[in-house]
Amino acid sequence: MGKLGVYIHIPFCIRKCNYCDFCSFPDKDGSAMREYCDELCRRMRAFSEDNGRREVDTVYFGGGTPSLLPSVCFESLFKTLRECFLIDADAEITVECNPATVSRESLEGLHELGVNRLSIGLQSANENELRALGRLHSFEELCESFGLARTVGFDNISLDLMYGIPEQTLESFENSLLHVCELAPEHISSYGLKIEDGTAFGRMRDSLVLPDEDEEYEMYTLCRRVLEAHGYERYEISNFAKRGYESRHNMRYWKLEDYIGFGVAAHSCIQNERFGNSRDIAAFLRGEDIVEERYSVNVDERRREYVMLGLRLGKGISDSEYRAFCGRGLLDDMPQIEKFVSAGYLVKSGERVAFSDKGFFVSNAILSDLLN
Ligand code: SF4
Numbered sequence: 225m226g227k228l229g230v231y232i233h234i235p236f237c238i239r240k241c242n243y244c245d246f247c248s249f250p251d252k253d254g255s256a257m258r259e260y261c262d263e264l265c266r267r268m269r270a271f272s273e274d275n276g277r278r279e280v281d282t283v284y285f286g287g288g289t290p291s292l293l294p295s296v297c298f299e300s301l302f303k304t305l306r307e308c309f310l311i312d313a314d315a316e317i318t319v320e321c322n323p324a325t326v327s328r329e330s331l332e333g334l335h336e337l338g339v340n341r342l343s344i345g346l347q348s349a350n351e352n353e354l355r356a357l358g359r360l361h362s363f364e365e366l367c368e369s370f371g372l373a374r375t376v377g378f379d380n381i382s383l384d385l386m387y388g389i390p391e392q393t394l395e396s397f398e399n400s401l402l403h404v405c406e407l408a409p410e411h412i413s414s415y416g417l418k419i420e421d422g423t424a425f426g427r428m429r430d431s432l433v434l435p436d437e438d439e440e441y442e443m444y445t446l447c448r449r450v451l452e453a454h455g456y457e458r459y460e461i462s463n464f465a466k467r468g469y470e471s472r473h474n475m476r477y478w479k480l481e482d483y484i485g486f487g488v489a490a491h492s493c494i495q496n497e498r499f500g501n502s503r504d505i506a507a508f509l510r511g512e513d514i515v516e517e518r519y520s521v522n523v524d525e526r527r528r529e530y531v532m533l534g535l536r537l538g539k540g541i542s543d544s545e546y547r548a549f550c551g552r553g554l555l556d557d558m559p560q561i562e563k564f565v566s567a568g569y570l571v572k573s574g575e576r577v578a579f580s581d582k583g584f585f586v587s588n589a590i591l592s593d594l595l596n
Pocket residue numbers: 236237238239240241244245246248287288289322345
């Protein structure tokens with residue numbers, strides 16, 4: 225059995241950002257967080273009793289706002305993680321942070337526990353845009369948190385940026401990109417804003433002034449130009465890294481490697497089994513089974529996953545890997561590849577096929593054509 229990645233979902237935030245569709249709840253006095261972490265520990269122990277002490281080379285605390293957890297919770301989670309799993313000495317251990325919820329003390333605590341990568345949500349360096357998004361922090365606070373993290377010893381930090389924000393212009397996005405490059409994190413994620421139903425933005429949909437599709441495309445290509453000029457390579461549709469700093473945990477998802485998720489809304493992929501937990505935190509705290517979808521992946525689904533996830537990567541998919549899944553070549557099953565190559569949406573290089581810039585931007589439409 226290969227190594228495993230562990231994902232731990234921490235579904236608590238001080239308050240909801242206007243665009244947020246992630247599974248997160250407020251916890252005013254911290255009592256739910258403690259109860260939640262105790263239950264996470266119980267479920268990790270149950271997993272290791274059933275599956276043995278699996279070797280782990282990536283751990284990822286996502287949310288929500290994991291950096292909101294009191295240090296005592298992190299301490300018990302790490303104690304249990306090390307009891308239940310064999311964590312590699314050089315495992316990548318990431319914690320997502322909100323700049324409004326970290327202090328020198330909390331960062332030192334994380335570093336001492338073995339956390340070696342931080343993923344900090346910035347979204348924009350423009351104060352009006354941060355306010356529009358409902359973020360709790362200013363750009364100045366992000367810079368302070370970032371500086372503290374460096375002082376404490378974190379040498380692998382990722383910052384998240386967003387484009388397509390209401391009232392955002394090409395110029396203000398470029399400004400955010402340049403400010404981020406000045407900070408020189410090792411990794412940058414840059415996502416286009418999606419307006420989801422059930423969010424504050426979803427309810428305000430008709431009154432939001434959003435960049436149109438052409439402007440968004442310009443932002444997308446600007447992002448790549450600016451980041452590449454500063455030494456970041458795009459290794460996935462929305463992710464850029466200095467060489468050697470690609471997110472090892474996220475690569476597991478895109479390369480169909482095994483991971484186990486603990487907590488509400490967490491997903492798992494173990495060999496050919498997929499399962500996803502519901503968002504029902506009350507049932508989780510009662511110790512109930514919250515798996516709401518579980519299925520085995522057959523050869524055809526695995527082939528589709530390979531194309532869907534592999535094409536997210538800068539290096540794309542390969543004919544030989546595809547043959548290993550299903551015994552046929554890429555062009556046997558997807559002759560449309562040639563049409564997209566001629567139109568400049570896909571690029572062929574040797575046995576590999578990858579999206580061009582233009583293709584990445586409309587990747588969903590192309591994938592649906594290829595896979596249907
Ligand atoms: S901090 Fe993140 S998870 Fe929490 S509300 Fe904002 S976007 Fe959602």
